[in-house]
Amino acid sequence: MAAITIEGVSKRFGAAMALEQLDLNVADGEFVALLGPSGCGKTTLLRIIAGLETRSSGRVLIGDRDVSDLPPAERGLAMVFQNYAVFPHLTVFENVAFGLRMQKRDEATIRRQVNRAADLLQIGPYLDRYPAKLSGGQRQRVAVARALAVEPAVLLMDEPLSNLDALLRLEMRAELKSVLKEAGTTTLYVTHDQTEAMGLADRIAVMHKGVIEQIDTPTRIYSKPSSTFVGGFVGSPPMNFLKLEAKNGVLACEGFSMPLAHDGPVLLGFRGEDVRLVDASQGLAFAVRVVEPMGSHLLLTGQVGGERIRVVAAPQAEIASGMTLGLQLDAARVVVMDTQTGKAL
Amino acid sequence: MAAITIEGVSKRFGAAMALEQLDLNVADGEFVALLGPSGCGKTTLLRIIAGLETRSSGRVLIGDRDVSDLPPAERGLAMVFQNYAVFPHLTVFENVAFGLRMQKRDEATIRRQVNRAADLLQIGPYLDRYPAKLSGGQRQRVAVARALAVEPAVLLMDEPLSNLDALLRLEMRAELKSVLKEAGTTTLYVTHDQTEAMGLADRIAVMHKGVIEQIDTPTRIYSKPSSTFVGGFVGSPPMNFLKLEAKNGVLACEGFSMPLAHDGPVLLGFRGEDVRLVDASQGLAFAVRVVEPMGSHLLLTGQVGGERIRVVAAPQAEIASGMTLGLQLDAARVVVMDTQTGKAL
C-alpha cells in the first residue's frame, strides 16, 4: 500500500503534446479513476507510471520513492491490461503465480497467496485450466487475481472491463469494487466509460487533451462540473447548456432567476433530470422533437430557443413528439459557465 | 413502403439451428427492433430477409410479394451495414447515388433524390469528398442517406450505431428516429444494445437462441417481460428475481403479498427502481454490499436471502455498503415467472 504522486509529468510525441505538466495525487488506499475520451492521454499517463512508456519531464513517486527511472519490475506495482494479457501458455495457477515466482517466493507462500487471490475472484475451480478454455469474464478475473496475488503497493488498471458485454460489465464492476475495498489497494483506473468511473471510484480525474480538467468525487463531478467538457462527457444524457445574458447581478429567463456576480453572456448548465416539466405557458418553452421510452424514464430531445436540450421525464408521462412543454429550473441544481473558456464561474 | 411478413423461417448451420420456425410481421411504416445477445440469430434473420443468406425453410414476403427466392437487388429494399460499407473509391455523392444509378434513373432525378437525402442527413457539404476524409459519424450518415435515396419499400439496419462513441450514438439515435419517422419507411433494426432498441423502436422483438421470446412495445417489454431472459436482458440494471413459495393462492414475503393462482415455487421479478427503501425492520431484509453513485441515482448491489439484488436509490440518499435496508415491493409493478421454464405465469 502506498500513495502515488505525479509531479509535472509531460509527454511529447514529436511535436504533439500528449500530456502537459500533469500533477496528480492518489492517497494510500484510494481508488482514483482517470476518465476521458480516447486520445486524451489517460492511457499514456498510466503507462508512464507503470514504466512502459518514457516521460519527457517530471517525476513519478510511489510511496516516497522516486521510481521515475526504474524499470517496471522494480516499481512494486501490478497492472491489469485491457485485453487481460493472461499468458496463454500457462495454466491459470501459473498465471496467478507468475509475479510471485519472479519474486522467488517459496512454494508454500506462492500456493497460499494464489489460493487467496483465486478465492477472492472466485476462480478456484479453474486453476488447472489454460486461459484458452475460459470465457472473457473468467480471463478478466484471472488478470485481476494475478495482479492482487503479488500484494502490490499500487494497482494500475487499463480499461479492464471494456472487452466484456454489458451485463457482465455491470456484474464485474460491483465485484471489483468490493474486492478492491477488501484488499485496500491503492488503485488508478483508466476508462472512457463514465458509468464505470462513477460507480467504482472514490475520486474521478476527468482528462481532456492532456490535462486534468477536474478531479473530485463522482457526485460532485456529476452535479458541479468545472467545465462544459466535464458536464458534456459525464452523465447520460449529458448536461444541457443554454446561452443566457446576465444583467445587473441577476441571471434570469422565463420561470427562473438567480443572482450572479457577472455581466454578459454565460452558459447555464443543468441536468436533464433536474428540471420540472410544466405547462408551456410557464417556464422555458421546450419543443419536443423525439420521445424515447427507456423503461425507467422517458428521454425527451427537443429545442429551447435554437439549442438542443435533453430532458428526462417520468415513464408514465404522456408526451408525444411535436408537443411544447415548459421547463422550470432549480437554482440550486444548475452551474454557470463562461462562454469563452467553458470553465465554471 | 410495404409490410414485411416472415413465415416459418428456419436456418440450419450444419447440425446447429440458428433460427427455428420464426414468424414475424412488421406493419407498413412500422419500426421494429430485433434485440438480442450476439449469436441469437438476429443478424442471420436480417440477412435472410435481405437475400444475403439462404434460408433452410419458410417464406419472406415484402408487401404481398414472395421474395424468398429473389436476388437482393430485386427485393426492393435498402440496407445499412454495421461498418457502414460506404464505397471508398466513390465520392459521397456517388455513394448516395449508387442505388439510383443501378436503377438507371435519369440524371435530374438522381440529383434531386441525392440532394434530398443529403439534406435530411445533413451531409450536403461533404458530397464531393471521399469517405476516407469523413469521421465515423459522417460515414454513418452517408450510409443512411444512400439507403434512403432509393426510397426503399423496406429499410434493414444491422447495428448501424455500434461503431460510434457513446455521445455520438445518443445524438444519432434521436436523429435517426426523427428522420425515419419523417420518411415513414418500414424499418427492421438489429441491435444488441437494449437502450437503442428502447429508444428507437415502435415494437421490440427480443430474440434468444433462434426464437423470438417476446414482441411488444418498449414500455411493456420493460415492465412486463414475458420471460426471465427478457427481464434480465432489457434494462440497466437488469430485472431482479427472487425465489418465493406461493401457497393457497397467495404469493407473499415480508411486507408484500399478492394473489396468485399457482402453488409452489415461483420467481418474483421486479425492477430496481420500483421498490421503496424502508427501515430494515419493515419489508425484505436487503444487505447492501456495494454502493455506486451514478449521479442521477445510487446503484445498490446487495443480497436478499442468498440472491443478488440491484436496487436504485435517490442520489441524495445516505447509504453505505454494509448497511441493511428493507425493501417494499408494489404488487402492480412485479412479474411472476415459472422457476422451470422461466416464462411469465
Next chain:
Amino acid sequence: MTMVMALLLGAPAGYALARFSFKGATAFRLMILLTRAFPLAILALPLTVLFIRAGLYDTAFGVSLVHTALALPFAAMITASLFAGIPRELEEAAWVFGCTRWQAFVKVVLPLALPGMAAAAIFAFVISWNEVFAASVLTVQQRTLTAYLLTVLSESPLHYRFAGGFILIVPSVVFIFAVRRYLFALWGVTSR
C-alpha cells in the same frame, strides 16, 4: 537482351491474367502450397519434353510461358489476400443496391483491388527480372550459372561485372521503394 524485353511484357501479362477470377477456398489454397513444395526438377522433365515437341524450347515465348506457370500460384495467393482484405460488406452493399454479382465485382471489388494488384504485378516483375537474367544465361548458353560466371570471371575484370549487375538491380530498387506500403501489407508484416 531481346529476351529480357519480351519477358518484360510477357510475364506481368501472365500474372495479370491469373488474378481476375480468383476467389480462394481452403482446398485450393492447399493445392497452391503443394505446388510450392513440388520439386521443380520433376516438373521440368515433362515440360522440357513437351516444349521440345512443340518447338518452344529455347524461345522467348517458351520461357515466359514457364515463368507464368510458375508464378501462377504466387499470383493466386497474393490476389486472394488482396480480395480477402476488401470487406465482404462492400460487395453485399452493392448487391442490395441493385448489382448483380458480376456488376458488384466490376464496380466495387476490382477498383479497390487494382492498386494492390498493380503493386503485386510490379513486385512479380522485379522477381522475374532477376530470374530472367539467370534464365537467359541458362537457356541460351546451355551452361550452369556457376560455370558461366566462372568463365566470365576469368575473362572480364570484376568491376565491370559489378557495374552491370548494379544497372540490372536499379529498376528493382526503384519499384520496391515505390510500392513498399503495399508489399508490407501483402507480406502480412504490420508496420506498427
Next chain:
Amino acid sequence: MTMVMALLLGAPAGYALARFSFKGATAFRLMILLTRAFPLAILALPLTVLFIRAGLYDTAFGVSLVHTALALPFAAMITASLFAGIPRELEEAAWVFGCTRWQAFVKVVLPLALPGMAAAAIFAFVISWNEVFAASVLTVQQRTLTAYLLTVLSESPLHYRFAGGFILIVPSVVFIFAVRRYLFALWGVTSR
C-alpha cells in the same frame, strides 16, 4: 544422397539461428525485400570465388551455408510476422510482474512463437528439400538441370523417374498437411 542428409540437419539449424534475436524495423524489412530483388547471379559470383578459396566449393557444408544465407531473409520475415502476432501486452505484463526484457522474451514470447517457428522451419525444410534435389544435381554433376534430365530421359524409362520424384515429394506433402494452419497464418491468407 549423404548431401541430402547433411542438409536435413544443416538447413533447419541455419534457419533456427536466424530467428532468435530478430525484431523488425521498417528499414530492416526494406533491406530484406531488397535481397529478394538482388540478382542471385551477382551474388553467386563473389560467393563462388570465396568458396573456392576457402575450399568449400562442392561440399555439403558449402551448400548448406549458401542455403542458410539465402533462407535468412525469408526466415527473418516469417519470424517477424510471428512475433508481431504475439500481443505486446503479454510482454509488458511480464515486465510489470518482475521480468527483465530477456526473461520476458524467454518466458513469454519464445514459448508462444515456438509452434509457429517449428511450422516455418518445416516449411523451409520442405522448400530446401526440393532445392537440394536440384542443387545436388547441379553441383556434383556440373551440368545444367535440363541437360541432366535430358540425359536421364534417354537412359531410363519415364515411369521410373516419376516414381522417384513421387517418393521425394511424399514428406513434403505430409509436412504441409500437418502444419497448414500455421502456414495460412504465415501467408496472411485468412481461412474465413
